[in-house]
Amino acid sequence: MKVKIKENAVSEKLNRANSIEGFYANTGILVTGATGFLGKGILEKLMRVSLNIAAIFILVRPKKNQTIEQRFKKLIDDPIYDSIKAIHPSVVNKVYPIEGDVSQSNLGISAADRNILIENVNIVFHVAATVKFNEPLNVAININTKATARIMELCMELKHVISVVYVSTAYSNANILEIEEKIYTTSFKPSTVINICESGDQKSIDLLEDEILKIYPNTYTFSKNLAEQIMSNNSNNFPIAIVRPSVIGASLKEPCPGWVSNTHGLTNVFMLIGKGIARTMLVKKSKRLNLVPVDYVVNIIICAAWHVTLHRNNDVKVYNSTSNAHPIKWNQIRDIVVQCSRETPMNNVIWFPFCILIPNQCSYNILGIFLHILPAFFMDIFLKLSGRKPMIMKTSKMFNQMVRVVKFFGQHEWTFHQENVTDMIKRVKLLKDRDIVKLDLWNMDWKKYIITYMAGIEKFILKEDSKSIDAAQKRLLFLYRIHQIVLMSSVFVALATIYIIYYALTV
Ligand SMILES: NC(=O)c1ccc[n+]([C@@H]2O[C@H](COP(=O)([O-])OP(=O)(O)OC[C@H]3O[C@@H](n4cnc5c(N)ncnc54)[C@H](OP(=O)(O)O)[C@@H]3O)[C@@H](O)[C@H]2O)c1
Numbered sequence: 468m469k470v471k472i473k474e475n476a477v478s479e480k481l482n483r484a485n486s487i488e489g490f491y492a493n494t495g496i497l498v499t500g501a502t503g504f505l506g507k508g509i510l511e512k513l514m515r516v517s518l519n520i521a522a523i524f525i526l527v528r529p530k531k532n533q534t535i536e537q538r539f540k541k542l543i544d545d546p547i548y549d550s551i552k553a554i555h556p557s558v559v560n561k562v563y564p565i566e567g568d569v570s571q572s573n574l575g576i577s578a579a580d581r582n583i584l585i586e587n588v589n590i591v592f593h594v595a596a597t598v599k600f601n602e603p604l605n606v607a608i609n610i611n612t613k614a615t616a617r618i619m620e621l622c623m624e625l626k627h628v629i630s631v632v633y634v635s636t637a638y639s640n641a642n643i644l645e646i647e648e649k650i651y652t653t654s655f656k657p658s659t660v661i662n663i664c665e666s667g668d669q670k671s672i673d674l675l676e677d678e679i680l681k682i683y684p685n686t687y688t689f690s691k692n693l694a695e696q697i698m699s700n701n702s703n704n705f706p707i708a709i710v711r712p713s714v715i716g717a718s719l720k721e722p723c724p725g726w727v728s729n730t731h732g733l734t735n736v737f738m739l740i741g742k743g744i745a746r747t748m749l750v751k752k753s754k755r756l757n758l759v760p761v762d763y764v765v766n767i768i769i770c771a772a773w774h775v776t777l778h779r780n781n782d783v784k785v786y787n788s789t790s791n792a793h794p795i796k797w798n799q800i801r802d803i804v805v806q807c808s809r810e811t812p813m814n815n816v817i818w819f820p821f822c823i824l825i826p827n828q829c830s831y832n833i834l835g836i837f838l839h840i841l842p843a844f845f846m847d848i849f850l851k852l853s854g855r856k857p858m859i860m861k862t863s864k865m866f867n868q869m870v871r872v873v874k875f876f877g878q879h880e881w882t883f884h885q886e887n888v889t890d891m892i893k894r895v896k897l898l899k900d901r902d903i904v905k906l907d908l909w910n911m912d913w914k915k916y917i918i919t920y921m922a923g924i925e926k927f928i929l930k931e932d933s934k935s936i937d938a939a940q941k942r943l944l945f946l947y948r949i950h951q952i953v954l955m956s957s958v959f960v961a962l963a964t965i966y967i968i969y970y971a972l973t974v
Pocket of ligand 1: 499500501502503504505506526527528530567568569570571593594595596597598610634635636637691711712713714715716729731732
């Protein structure tokens with residue numbers, strides 16, 4: 468591997484920083500989490516923003532029956548890289564997989580690879596994380612918090628470091644409803660929590676987790692909060708940016724409209740509503756959901772590395788990568804998703820799509836029996852009798868579990884300050900290549916975006932882009948009739964029950 472990085476990297480960058488392209492030219496970049504949704508987007512944009520990047524190192528862990536070479540090939544063969552490969556085939560040769568695992572000491576990187584990084588990396592994007600909200604405390608702390616400390620150890624060794632960007636979450640302080648672009652400390656110190664989690668004493672870990680969950684909604688957001696504090700403790704050494712995205716959804720435009728690559732959280736909700744499996748949700752319908760397209764987040768991250776290098780003070784700079792568009796509420800989102808699911812139905816829909824939003828747990832549990840559990844039970848019997856694999860109950864249970872885990876986020880709404888993001892936008896507007904990054908969502912058309920998002924789910928997750936619209940619509944019409952029959956029968960049964968009870972009580 469031959470990577471040519473200029474000696475005096477920082478001053479070189481300051482001189483050539485009147486364009487994003489110039490900033491990234493001749494740099495070596497390390498990206499963790501490049502196999503994930505956001506990481507793939509960052510990698511694609513980096514390849515497009517600057518063809519003169521010296522090298523992009525991506526940390527990849529081997530997985531069951533898959534070497535990192537196989538994982539790398541699969542990643543780079545993803546159709547989202549087709550357009551950049553078509554224009555500049557050689558850009559792919561600048562991407563180098565490095566075997567590593569952020570949950571292991573020294574990031575699981577070999578000494579030889581570590582030396583390559585130390586010599587050649589100028590800019591770091593630490594994106595890797597476990598995004599499971601209910602991960603056991605010691606797991607979340609190891610992958611999200613301790614791993615960030617390991618990344619910082621590596622950054623301290625880099626010979627020509629320019630800046631480091633850590634991707635956190637807008638909900639790292641979810642216990643506060645108005646979030647400024649600053650680091651909030653916790654009564655639980657990062658080092659204390661890490662020590663307890665590493666002690667292996669399960670009883671102490673469980674006790675600590677109970678205490679933490681009295682204040683924070685889950686182990687994920689808490690572990691990201693501690694990671695931010697670790698970054699902040701190192702802010703004297705080099706420019707550090709912390710980017711805090713809110714809920715990341717499908718792309719608006721780049722690499723193509725509607726692109727989405729994982730089925731976490733909201734994408735799963737949209738998909739299950741579309742399939743007719745999710746029929747009620749535990750959210751307050753008038754609450755706002757802070758949703759941001761992945762390409763907007765990617766652009767903020769790419770620009771944050773530039774902005775924090777040029778406008779550095781000795782504090783870490785936080786960027787609340789949240790939506791500044793007119794807010795959208797849960798009921799509006801639900802209406803668009805349901806309408807879209809009816810107008811352009813997915814394949815193999817199992818029920819006529821609808822979704823009732825319920826604000827409290829008790830009503831949700833009761834409604835869940837009638838809208839999720841009983842229908843799933845009968846549908847699975849039907850599937851079994853017709854020789855197919857019963858799976859509705861399993862999916863329904865999985866959905867219910869997810870609803871419980873994300874409940875907190877459908878019951879509250881947050882206000883995010885964006886002074887640093889606003890300053891960055893102002894300065895990016897002065898750059899000669901400002902048009903390559905879109906950094907605000909003022910004129911966001913939510914309806915159009917969610918329709919694109921739903922189409923993206925069908926195309927990239929369900930791979931249904933070549934489906935027969937006619938067949939899907941015929942099936943939907945049939946399900947609509949069944950839905951009406953069930954609805955009328957339910958009303959009849961309810962009225963009959965009331966009448967019988969009334970008759971029994973009055974006679
Ligand atoms: N998605 C959102 O709505 C959202 C919102 C706010 C913030 N964020 C933040 O954005 C970042 C990316 O999220 P995402 O949605 O792209 O999640 P994702 O699709 O699950 O990607 C997670 C990435 O982290 C990697 N990773 C996990 N554990 C690792 C380990 N032990 N060693 C090395 N790599 C590891 C994964 O690698 P494998 O492929 O090997 O599993 C994957 O590349 C995270 O930091 C998350 O906290 C996400």
